[in-house]
Amino acid sequence: MKTSVFFLFVVVASTILSSCTSEENASFNFMAIGDVPYHLPEDFERFDRMIAQINKDKPAFTLHVGDIKSGHIPCSDEYYEKIKGYFDSFDEALIYTPGDNEWTDCDRESCGSYVPEERLDKLRQLFFSNDFSQGGRPIELLRQNKTEGFEKFAENSTWQKSDVTFGTLHVIGSNNNFDSGKGALNDEFYERELANNFWLISLFEAAKKNNSNGLVLVLHAGLNYNNKDENNGHASFVTLLRQQVQDYDKPVLLLYGDHHRFMVNQPMRDNNGKTLTNFTAVQVFGDNDIHAVKINVSPDNTNLFSIDPFYIKGN
Template structure:
């Protein structure tokens, strides 16, 4: 009887020790990234539903959609936006969305319905960003830029933390980031949003440094133009500040983007001596006819912090 009691006590102590050790282990988790879908209608609606069901089975911490919820040659109607909003609510985990160019900057095209781009942007903000929370059945709270004085308009830029990693969405899009060229171009929208984006980029890195976070994940739509210093480059100021922030932070930084529809991993940022900034990695998601996802693992035991994997959906 005494031996049995001693044995049970030993087992309990071992269990408590194991549990304590497990609780001190760094947090590991996965998230999914998609974008530039659905494009080809109506057949892509079924494929999008297949993708959603597949990702729900994977049970990631969250999924991000990096923009372009439609192609550049389909109508930018309220009905379409509301349909996509409904699909976003089918995600059983949080879904975080940042706008692309096809759903507002390109809506002036005949095939898109001759809409005013800024009016369409207002509609996106009202429908998808009415609350400081993610989409999805199990939504989560987000810190959004409209909570900062002077940036009340920018409800779409979000920031959150998971596993001692800072995550942030930034509204930078393709189509030259809506920078219009020509003598008559006013570009009020571009300059206001650029100022907001530069503020938000600094905010993301500041919070990461203050919290001693292990890394930063940035999410935006545009395939950035990293090389041109011409004033005609709508990404110039953002890329220049991004370079400075990455160099100053010194820890792993991952940029998730879309725009060109091909799964790709590269290291496009270089310093003044043209040496690659090794702590910065960019990953482009699938898109267009390739309705798959990118699975990103956060592993604090990995010196690179991020593990990037293609996630192919059968039938898509």
């Protein structure tokens, strides 16, 4: 079994290398947003304003780290299709990874009393049904569902931009949909955990094989880097992430949402308590604060990434 899993890692990394051609090693910038829109209907106007100002700035692409609604808005097909329309109004590509509010919370009465896994299937059908991102100029993505054994996980993707490897991972808030209650089965969690951990290793392997200048990881959850409790739905992912970061000597940038407060920090430490200086986590704005984060990527920058708030006038 170990041999076959290692073989799959090599296959995925090689596929990423051959499918995502690198551009000239040049500077570029992109935007990151998430946890919007939440407050309806007023946030639709604010979201429109955000999109217009991002389009005016002309980033290479925009990332939405998840939560396209609050945990109390109905999880209807009509709402998802409306958000897809907003995503396609970005002039350039919009790459999206799901949050928890758009599927794990959908069993709430205020959300329509849906079966969460059915809503996740709907998201996959609507946003991840082909090999391209959303947005006015969609980019081609390599999706995990091209890998044998992970055909379900189209939302996990990767692409290459100017000698930087990017990847999305479906790791979410609400304890990653892990139910710590007695007798809970957690079938969905364990299946997605296996897929995410496999994809995480594949992304690091691809970055090494591509000789990338760095790696950008995109997910929703605000991770707890210190809690190894068996009831922590992020524990195995964080353990694996720490191992991979320590084995990679170039910058790693993690973009996430979940807690709705812009923050840049270096939260990961090694076994001796020293900060892993090649790892930076950036939490995007969200909820009442409908702003973006602008990331400039420059090979001339020792740290590769420069991170700045991008405030939306009127929001």
